Amino acid sequence: MDNEQHSISRTLGVTADFDAALEVRRRIDFLRRYLRQASCRTYVLGISGGVDSLAAGLIAKAAVSELRSDGYDAQFIAVRLPYGVQADETDAQKSLGVIGPDRIVTIDIKPAADAMLEAVMLEGEDLVERSRRHFHLGNIKARQRMIAQYALAGSTRGLVIGTDQAAEAMMGFFTKFGDGAADILPLAGLTKRRVRAIAEHMGAPQELVFKVPTADLESDAPLRPDEDVYGVTYDEIDNFLEGKAVTEPARQRILKTFWASGHKRALPVAAIDELAE
Numbered sequence: 001m002d003n004e005q006h007s008i009s010r011t012l013g014v015t016a017d018f019d020a021a022l023e024v025r026r027r028i029d030f031l032r033r034y035l036r037q038a039s040c041r042t043y044v045l046g047i048s049g050g051v052d053s054l055a056a057g058l059i060a061k062a063a064v065s066e067l068r069s070d071g072y073d074a075q076f077i078a079v080r081l082p083y084g085v086q087a088d089e090t091d092a093q094k095s096l097g098v099i100g101p102d103r104i105v106t107i108d109i110k111p112a113a114d115a116m117l118e119a120v121m122l123e124g125e126d127l128v129e130r131s132r133r134h135f136h137l138g139n140i141k142a143r144q145r146m147i148a149q150y151a152l153a154g155s156t157r158g159l160v161i162g163t164d165q166a167a168e169a170m171m172g173f174f175t176k177f178g179d180g181a182a183d184i185l186p187l188a189g190l191t192k193r194r195v196r197a198i199a200e201h202m203g204a205p206q207e208l209v210f211k212v213p214t215a216d217l218e219s220d221a222p223l224r225p226d227e228d229v230y231g232v233t234y235d236e237i238d239n240f241l242e243g244k245a246v247t248e249p250a251r252q253r254i255l256k257t258f259w260a261s262g263h264k265r266a267l268p269v270a271a272i273d274e275l276a277e
């Protein structure tokens with residue numbers, strides 16, 4: 001592992017060693033402690049049908065179940081947030097069945113997302129490239145989903161769980177203030193293969209654990225695999241983060257994307273930061 005590779009891995013919290021059982025225990029305890037410390041009562045999480053929300057959901061359900069066993073009033077609310085009819089709705093329902101949340105709420109974001117794009121286009125149509133319209137709508141979808149989750153969290157003394165993990169953080173593969181917005185990140189520091197290992201350890205079926213990852217945000221390219229967008233595979237990204245060898249083209253692609261997406265992993269830039277120097 002070269003210095004740059006090591007520095008990035010350390011920044012994103014990826015450790016050299018990994019034990020699924022120990023990580024599951026550590027992350028359940030993390031959610032248990034934080035809910036109590038925040039004097040909150042619920043965890044809220046959007047369930048997409050992918051392995052990240054599946055793993056986070058399993059951890060969250062275990063945490064609130066243990067809190068209740070200790071006499072603390074807690075519940076886990078799973079939220080389905082389809083845009084009309086979701087192409088992989090069957091997988092989302094299977095995930096819910098595996099997780100067994102305390103409450104399931106379904107909110108169709110299509111009316112709100114479409115209305116927002118229409119409002120933007122009313123006077124700003126010339127500012128939106130026609131070829132990028134579906135891309136922009138995808139970001140609106142992601143932000144509407146987070147609006148819905150925070151509406152539920154705000155009314156139930158809750159905290160919103162994010163599904164950010166190290167591979168997606170590395171590639172900046174999330175929408176700012178959309179799926180990138182959350183109160184707590186139980187999967188932080190995990191590569192994609194380690195997220196899968198956690199889900200598998202917690203009893204998730206193979207068909208969900210090894211489902212092809214997709215953000216499914218762009219309406220003109222439903223279920224487009226993440227790896228098609230990246231130009232590299234999750235195995236290559238994970239190998240980079242875990243200090244293993246990768247081909248030079250993959251390394252360059254990963255580094256270029258990481259540095260270009262740095263603003264997505266940072267807090268808002270404040271004038272005082274520069275003025276203080």
